[in-house]
Each structure stands twice: as structure tokens, then as C-alpha cells.
Amino acid sequence: MISDIKKNAEQKMNKTLETLKVDFGKIRTGRAHTGILDHVTVDYYGSPTLISQVANVTLIDARTIGVQPWEKNMIAAVEKAIRDADLGLNPATNGDLIRVPTPMLTEERRRDLIKVVRSESENAKVAIRNVRRDANEHLKKLLKDKEIGEDDERRGQDEVQKLTDHFVVEIDKSLQIKEIDLMAV
Template sequence: MDPEELELVMDDAESSMQKAISHLEVELTKIRAGKANPTMVDGIFVEYYGNPTPIAQVANISILDARTISIQPWEKNMLQAIERAILQANIGITPQNDGNQIRLFLPPLTEERRKELFKKAGGEGEQSKIAIRNIRRDAIEEIKRLQKDGLSKDAAADAEESVQQTTNKFIALVDKHLAAKEKEMMAI
């Protein structure tokens, strides 16, 4: 039994859990907390010469104030396409097209909308926790397989304990991210 194999299983599990946290961070930035943020239009694609292209690659996106995003296309003929793409993305904001640029005015969050956003953030957090637990399960199955191939019982038990500690660390990190997002939503 090669000890490097066990190390590889442990490193792989931690790396995969870190990816789950990174994914959660990206998803949480997409949840609008009432404050304008250019990442709110990330993931919205516009038809540009027949190709779906991110808005950020066809326009300048800037923040005018805490509740206003300005989208200034580099080509004027892209205004309608960008406006259509934003409406189809269903981000809960109606674009205002003045013929030169598109402005997105973020309405103040109502109590009902805030609860909806909390629920959405909680759902994202739960998905991350499920992913982390699945990674733990796979790592423990791999450790058991290594034990059948000659890994000592003590080494296997230590490895499983280490995987559990790593899992606990990343689950706590998910909770920390959710608490920070909730605090951000309450501040507005």
C-alpha cells in the first residue's frame, strides 16, 4: 500500500470541497442584496454577430450609485439586444434604455423580496453542503478500498477522521458565507 495514494485521496477531497465553496461564493454574488454590483449581469449573454456573448464583452458596465448600474454598449446597435437579454434573464429589474445607454435601477428590497433572497441563498448553501458531504462519502469509500488493498486499520481510521475534520471545516465555511450574505441583505 502506497502512502502517497492515501495522501492523494485526502488532497483531492480537500480540493473538491474548496471548489464547492468557490462555486457558492460565485452564486451568492449573483443574489442581489439591494446594492448595485456589476456581477449581477454576469451570466447574461447577448446575441453578438450570431454568437452568444457575455454583456461585459460588448459593453462597459459601471456603477453610477448604490442602486444604479449603467451599461454602455460599444456599438449603438447592441442596445436593443442587451435590453432583450436582460429582460429574458429575469433578474427582477426592468432595463431603462435612453438611446445611448441602458440603466438598471435597483428597487429597495421589500420584506417579502428579502425573505425570497434569504431562501435562495439558503438553497445555494444547502447545495454546497450536499456537494461537500458527497465528496466526504467518496473519500471515505476510497479509504475503505485502500484498506482492502493493505492500508492498516489505524491509518484508515486516522484518514477518515481527517476527512471528517476537513468536511466540518468546509461546512462551517458555508455557514459563515451565508451569515455574511444575510448580514449584507439586512444592511440595505
């Protein structure tokens, strides 16, 4: 029973960490990468569709993303979707290829992005602590229902705390890596 609670808590904490890493991937640095456009949707015959499902998204160089729609009539819609996505990107069509240059980040914008990244990591830590609280409450309920003893409950809480500490350290490492990435010119 205690191992199930610990395993469930670990899975939830892992998901929180993965979500944080995905969110960090959406916060762009000065370099281009195709992940910037992952969540951008385009109107594809009346239904919102991810750009990656209607076009090839590639890196042309370190500062430019290339988007090549599979259908020529989608070029204008894809370009408009990228412009309207509020990513600070200004795509330019060159034949059947849409070039998306990523502008250099200013010092002020870098500092703003670091604040956003820190906020995201703090939210992830709160989520981890909520998982810990839920696991501890579950352990207390088992103790109250006399399904486990006090020693087992204490041991379970210690294991959940070690798990929590581990994931908080992982979040801090991810934050530190992202901050260094954002400050790199």
C-alpha cells in the same frame, strides 16, 4: 496515498465553496453591483455572448448600473437581454448608455431570497458530504486491497472529517454574511 486522497477531497470541497460564493453573488441585494449581469447573454451576430464581452458594465451610483455597448447597433439587443434575464430589472436607454436601476427589495422578497440562500448553502453542504463519502470509500478500498493498514485508514477518515467540518463552518460563515447583507436596508 492517503495524502493524495485528502488533497483531492480538499480541492473538491474548495471548488464547492467557491461555487457557493459565486451563486451568492448572483443573488442580489438592494444595492447595485455589476456581478448581477455577469451571466446575462446577448445575441451578438447570431451567437450568445456575455454582456461583459460586448459592453462596459460599470456602477453609476449605489442603485444604478451603467451598460455602455461598444457598438451602437447593440444597444437595443443588450437592453432586451437585460429585460429578458428575469432579474426584476428594467433598463432604460439614455443615448448610448443603458441605465439599469436596481429596485429596493421588499421585506417579503428579502425573506424569499434568504430561503433561496439557505437552500443553496444546504446543497453545498450535501456536496461537501458527498466528497467526504467518496474519500472514505476510497480509503476503505485501499484497506480492502491491503495497500494501507487499519490505523492509516482510521487516521485518513479522521483527517477527511476535520476537512469536512472546516468547510461546513466556512459555508455557515458565508451564509451568515449573505443573510446579514440581504436584510440590510
